[in-house]
Amino acid sequence: MNGGFRIGVDVGGTNTDAVLMRGREVLASHKSATTPDVGSGIVAAIDAVLKQASVAANAVDVVMIGTTHFTNAFVEARHLCRVGVLRLGAPATLAIRPLIDWPAPLRDVIHGHSEIVGGGFNFDGRPITPLSPDEIRRAAREFRARGIEAIAVSSVFAPVNTDQEQEVERILTEEISGSRIVLSGRIGRIGMIERENAAVMNAALLPMAERVIDSFRRALNGLGLRAPFYISQNDGTLLTPDVVARYPVLTFASGPTNSMRGAAFLTGNGEALVLDIGGTTTDVGALVQGFPRESSVAVDIGGVRTNFRMPDLLSIGLGGGSLVSVEDGRVRVGPRSVGYQITSEALVFGGNQLTATDIAVAAGYAEVGDRDRVAKLDPATVSAAVDEIHRLAEEALDRMRTSSVAVPAVLVGGGSILINRDLRGCESIVVPERADVANAIGAAIAQVSGVVDRIFSYEKLGRDGALAEAKDEAIRHAVAAGGQPASIGITDIEELPLEYLPGGAVRVRVKAVGDLVLERTV
């Protein structure tokens, strides 16, 4: 019998954090530097929490890992593969070729070959052009001849009807054995170019994703962990490693998401604004029913416009390492920062740069480093900088509110020491215990989800009928993702009536979330 232990790990750009939990209790936590070879950092962090709590590896039920690996790889154009784009939509869409507005360095690395063939749907599900299997096979041979490693398939109105994309996947698989194929309708939303971009982005990460997942698996096996492991995605729920190997983009921005989920858990408050203050930036997000609010607009990632699901985050240049300067008698804080070099560059750590952390120490409310090194700072400057730090935080919080009602705020991250007073517009401010490992806790407590996002005809189905169908479908997806049926509930329903269109066309998004069924392996 297992002990009901869960491990959460968050692999950030700078730190790898781990926690060991049983039920709601955090038994152990550990913070260490992220290693170039990610696997060994994870092993070290897990090993440390198991030792701290004297728990045997085989007593662990499940391991959840959050990682920024895929986001960083894309933004830095590292380890990406060449992608073939197969768009279904001709004769429509020819006026804009795939990847036309990508930054040249990314496009040069990723773009293998594009084909725009007959296919696609109208908003009402009527095909623009029937698929021609011969045309698809010809395109497949072209991709194969060019040594394309992954293919992104994008069809007009795929979110309304995925039939053609699925048929194309079948044909491509027949033509190119072992091919990696990404269907746009499984990733993005309405907005053909942004959805195609998302599919291409995902395709470019596939070979790397397979390698990373494999390294995680080997790392865990090496520790003697036989428990299943999951990867956190950016809505605060979990994916199986197999799914991440096929849809790595779903992990983008999962770091801030895990921090927010951890903040919700640590404070017991599911309706709050969360400030995750790091060394260089502060990410502000909003919790709604315990989950991060999603962005409703196109999001720019590495200069590429996409529309797959991302948390609604505001990032500002305020962190523990933010540089403080006086220009024309006005005190400025950030956006430039000493970043991870804070432990050598900040005054209190023996450096020569005046940072936000130095201000917090000089003002007497933070206790890190050597206070004597900031004793001679001009009190007026310190006081003005403290005001500026709080003003920046207040403005960021205010921009993330959806109404003028005061809301509770939660501070997490190492830079939370910068804040020591009430912030305007906040009903309360809480810095929970273990705020420094909120991200790993967020990973450890994650659930599974299922989402539906497509156009329904209210005239045909009636509103109640359409919503019932959407909910059923979302719940089925959540079960398929490993959810325990009895625990699944609907967390989000969004209806967007489509102007101009007949038949009561309404875009409906429904999300269902539930607890993970733990596969008892012993």
Added chain:
Amino acid sequence: MASGMQLTLDHVEDLARGAAVLGTGGGGDPYIGSLMLRQALKDGGRVELVDIETTPDEAFLVPFGLMGAPTVIVEKIPNGAEFVAALRSMERHLGKNAAGVMCAEIGGLNALLPLVLAARAGLPVIDGDGMGRAFPQLQMTTYNICGVRASPMVMADEYSSTVLIESERSEEVERLGRQVVVAMGGSTSICLYPMNGADAKRSLVRGTLTLALGLGRTIREARRSSNDPFEKLLGYLRTTPYYQHCRILFEGKTVDLTRRTTGGFAMGNVIIEGSGRCAGRRCTLTFQNEHLVAREGDRVLAIVPDLIAVLDSSTAEPITTEALKYGQRVTVIGISAAPIMRTPQALAVFGPQAFGLPEPFVPIEKIPDSAVPRTAA
């Protein structure tokens, strides 16, 4: 006609941003249009902007645009060839060859598409349009007001299938056209208001493509040099022939937003709580796709057809009514519409009463300065 300015890839971003300012909150996101224009230029297309003064009176000119649901336009992207097909169909029907392409609407997406047609058809574009901004219906043009008929109108789909509508009544063209849009899948390319050079000279809102380029360029340059973009923007507008009456109407934070969809239009109100020079005051904007009126209490700060644009306070990026949300720091600017858009005939078609507003039209320059904050310039 005399040759004019050549448009290049470097102009596309400026034009799109300027068109979004002139969209006054509506007009559709120019993004898809800017991608289409980029591709047409990359493919070797040339676009030349010409002044209507240099165009012969007998030259045959055809305005062009897209009509349809924004959701469809971002999904079923045009082919490009159907733009040309619509134009050719119009030429065949009227038995003459086009000498140039015109814009019907300079605000938003439809500012860029005539340039895509021009590049593909090898024709110049007349510098100007029929709205001087964006409006929700196709009879709301200076062409209509000056007696140019909307019909014949040609509509084309991605197969270059075309439908031709002829009617004496512009409102009927709009009504029938909407039915065809649905049958064609929710988005169509349209040529309408065919006219000759003489008609264009008396009905055109002149120079608005140059204006959009200038607005976009001014915002871009002000950002790069970290100057106050609003000061630069107003400064630029004051150098133009009839957009020169302009001022910051209000600045603050959006604190309330109501929306409803009625008859295919996005209607609503946004309330802005003043900050800085406007601290302690409140401004309400009412929109129907585009912003129609800015009020402080009962007092009108600016009203349609004068332009009301909402821009991000730090970057001067135009914000569409769709993208408005709580907590944005915004600056609202008011700009005078061209004299041709302020005549009694014009006001009957797109003045306040045409949108069901109770207030009469008052030109922005006649609204007392005491009602508005001091501008930065």
